């Protein structure tokens with residue numbers, strides 16, 4: 462929960478500007494970018510994600526560092542499972558976890 | 560140096576570790592606290608103790624949110640889940656934390672509707688999908704998760720979602736550190752400051768540690784090299800007789816933090832006059848509650864929460880371990896009655912908890928001595 466997950470922005474949502482699609486190690490999910498209003502976000506940018514929210518913008522090499530760190534701590538699979546579990550913005554197909 | 564091969568750059572590690580060895584006064588014993596549970600995890604995982612001189616002792620801090628939550632709050636939250644019209648939602652870590660009647664997971668097995676979520680927004684969505692039910696989110700965490708809860712509540716209010724509430728257990732890291740500094744049995748020389756919490760709050764809130772208590776602080780990242788560099792910054796300050804806040808994790812942590820996140824927290828939360836932390840007792844202004852504007856979404860207003868106080872099982876020494884007074888294996892239950900499959904205390908549940916990290920990585924090499 463305290464270790465952030467790095468994700469690459471691959472799509473913006475024209476209807477809901479608070480959302481953006483990120484790619485985390487191949488898994489693509491929508492996250493909330495409402496806390497990033499002080500940053501100019503563009504496609505291809507990397508962000509650190511906590512519980513479905515982007516918290517900071519980072520460089521590509523920092524993102525790679527972060528992923529390697531999660532892997533070293535044995536937290537990478539949990540991180541991907543978490544991202545896969547974000548269901549708040551999956552249209553129609555969204556399922557309730559649990 | 561068990562894990563040294565996996566270090567990104569063993570050469571750099573060796574250089575820093577040599578510099579650390581040069582910076583210590585051999586006649587002095589150093590106690591440096593890593594505040595964040597993520598650091599604790601990394602320190603055990605990489606066997607960092609082995610690359611540090613003998614006279615540097617790393618003391619684990621209170622930075623594991625499920626660990627500092629007292630058992631009474633778990634019971635309080637679960638009492639809300641007793642209501643058959645309620646769907647309780649919580650993060651995965653929380654699902655395995657024991658209350659006096661068992662863990663949320665055990666209660667779920669007995670029929671309560673308790674669901675794991677990965678984001679507070681998922682809890683809100685469950686509320687929108689289940690208009691006949693009330694959905695409560697068991698919110699925990701430091702400033703890494705509090706802004707997310709805040710934004711979720713702002714959304715619930717904006718969309719008038721009335722069947723949703725938050726049982727708020729967010730704590731703020733700085734008063735926890737202050738309580739440790741004021742604790743008579745603690746003698747610390749410096750602090751490795753939390754990395755990701757600081758992306759939200761920035762570095763300024765730690766200045767009192769340097770100014771009022773004259774202790775160095777180095778906000779640090781989570782890779783072995785980051786942590787060692789943080790320790791080196793602290794040792795250099797100590798040698799120069801300085802005390803200031805330094806930011807080792809500049810590549811991620813802005814000095815000012817994340818202003819929109821702080822704004823969202825200020826909009827939704829108010830400081831509680833006091834809040835109980837496991838092991839540290841009641842700490843004033845150390846936790847967040849919902850502001851009166853959000854009373855309609857505040858589980859503590861909407862439900863009768865008993866507000867119970869429960870002491871930990873007698874032999875459990877979670878409090879001492881949380882304060883850094885004892886090391887995990889010094890607890891009588893460690894590895895016997897308390898293990899990751901059957902955790903007695905939350906420190907054995909979360910990967911950020913000192914006991915779980917010690918159990919996973921350090922148990923075999925150190926035997927039972929601390």
Ligand code: SF4
Pocket residue numbers: 874875876877878880887890891892893894897898902903904905906907914
């Ligand atoms: S071993 Fe278990 S009971 Fe003992 S301090 Fe750790 S979590 Fe608490």
